[in-house]
Amino acid sequence: MLKLTKKADYGLMALKYLAEHPESPALSAKDIADAYGIPAQLLAKILQRLTKTGLLRSHAGMNGGYALSRDASQISAFEVIHAIDGPLFITSCTKGAHGCDLTPSCTIKEPLARVNETIVGVLKSISIHDLADQEGFAARAATGPPAKALVTLNL
Amino acid sequence: MLKLTKKADYGLMALKYLAEHPESPALSAKDIADAYGIPAQLLAKILQRLTKTGLLRSHAGMNGGYALSRDASQISAFEVIHAIDGPLFITSCTKGAHGCDLTPSCTIKEPLARVNETIVGVLKSISIHDLADQEGFAARAATGPPAKALVTLNL
DNA sequence: GAATCTCCGACCCTTTAAGTCGTATACTGA
DNA sequence: TCAGTATACGACTTAAAGGGTCGGAGATTC
Numbered sequence: 001m002l003k004l005t006k007k008a009d010y011g012l013m014a015l016k017y018l019a020e021h022p023e024s025p026a027l028s029a030k031d032i033a034d035a036y037g038i039p040a041q042l043l044a045k046i047l048q049r050l051t052k053t054g055l056l057r058s059h060a061g062m063n064g065g066y067a068l069s070r071d072a073s074q075i076s077a078f079e080v081i082h083a084i085d086g087p088l089f090i091t092s093c094t095k096g097a098h099g100c101d102l103t104p105s106c107t108i109k110e111p112l113a114r115v116n117e118t119i120v121g122v123l124k125s126i127s128i129h130d131l132a133d134q135e136g137f138a139a140r141a142a143t144g145p146p147a148k149a150l151v152t153l154n155l
Numbered sequence: 156m157l158k159l160t161k162k163a164d165y166g167l168m169a170l171k172y173l174a175e176h177p178e179s180p181a182l183s184a185k186d187i188a189d190a191y192g193i194p195a196q197l198l199a200k201i202l203q204r205l206t207k208t209g210l211l212r213s214h215a216g217m218n219g220g221y222a223l224s225r226d227a228s229q230i231s232a233f234e235v236i237h238a239i240d241g242p243l244f245i246t247s248c249t250k251g252a253h254g255c256d257l258t259p260s261c262t263i264k265e266p267l268a269r270v271n272e273t274i275v276g277v278l279k280s281i282s283i284h285d286l287a288d289q290e291g292f293a294a295r296a297a298t299g300p301p302a303k304a305l306v307t308l309n310l
Numbered sequence: 311g312a313a314t315c316t317c318c319g320a321c322c323c324t325t326t327a328a329g330t331c332g333t334a335t336a337c338t339g340a
Numbered sequence: 341t342c343a344g345t346a347t348a349c350g351a352c353t354t355a356a357a358g359g360g361t362c363g364g365a366g367a368t369t370c
Binding site: 003077089118126130 | 157158161164167168171243244246247266270274281
Binding site: 028062 | 317318327
């Protein structure tokens with residue numbers, strides 16, 4: 001139904017939380033999970049995945065935890081979603097290299113592939129910093145035209 | 156994983172097929188299903204739903220079937236998807252009127268809601284005619300800049 | 311060496327999508 | 341009016357994926 005998974009949601013929330021607490025050298029999975037009321041073990045697995053893909057750095061032991069490996073403005077929402085949910089395909093068709101398994105004559109996938117690219121483009125244009133900076137967010141939304149992303153779809 | 160359901164895919168394919176055969180007064184669910192190799196009974200149910208929402212007109216009996224209720228250029232991909240899959244929400248959060256059931260402090264949903272609107276905008280800008288008109292599609296893609304949709308995302 | 315923490319794989323449960331079946335109903339044409 | 345063809349609709353079954361849990365192994369600090 002064109003929905004992000006909860007895991008991806010959790011991942012974004014966790015990174016946002018980390019971005020909001022740059023003073024701490026590291027935050028444990030439990031800390032973050034408690035802050036949002038999400039299952040700690042599940043979040044841990046998500047953070048481990050983000051660590052493997054290089055978005056986070058982890059530190060075991062007491063006072064250990066996770067920290068952003070880059071500045072929040074250098075991490076896009078797309079990277080997070082891709083790391084957690086894998087490649088982003090809007091259709092069941094376009095899986096990897098070539099087209100439909102179902103119908104070779106499925107001409108519908110081409111325009112939808114462009115929609116897909118558009119969505120990816122939008123998600124790439126959003127950084128964790130954008131998510132965390134609520135005030136700036138509201139301010140910009142109020143003052144008007146500082147469009148962050150301008151996406152074109154060439155049909 | 157941000158994927159359209161197969162039902163929505165099927166629906167779009169069927170409408171495209173109808174748009175490509177304006178000479179026939181009506182095509183049966185079986186005709187269309189055979190053309191694409193998809194389960195006839197399943198497609199029938201999808202077409203019935205599209206009929207209920209007014210995108211198609213049906214006619215029972217011999218030589219009966221389905222026909223577009225409007226011109227293909229007046230039916231957007233969004234309408235089809237909405238009719239089949241229901242309202243389009245990118246997050247598990249934004250369900251209907253108000254926010255998260257999980258965490259009241261989930262501030263992430265606001266920027267994502269804008270992403271959601273962007274996607275909806277893109278889908279609304281695509282008509283069934285756009286899907287059906289493959290030649291024009293290719294030609295436009297080759298010649299360059301006749302951008303059909305220009306979507307802005309104000310973060 | 312005890313308390314915290316990450317790490318990782320196996321497992322279970324629930325939901326949803328996908329597809330099937332059966333039957334009632336409507337229309338057409340001979 | 342009867343047979344054939346089609347839609348209409350709901351209940352049911354099956355398959356897959358998401359969401360979440362459990363248990364143990366390996367770091368790290370105090």
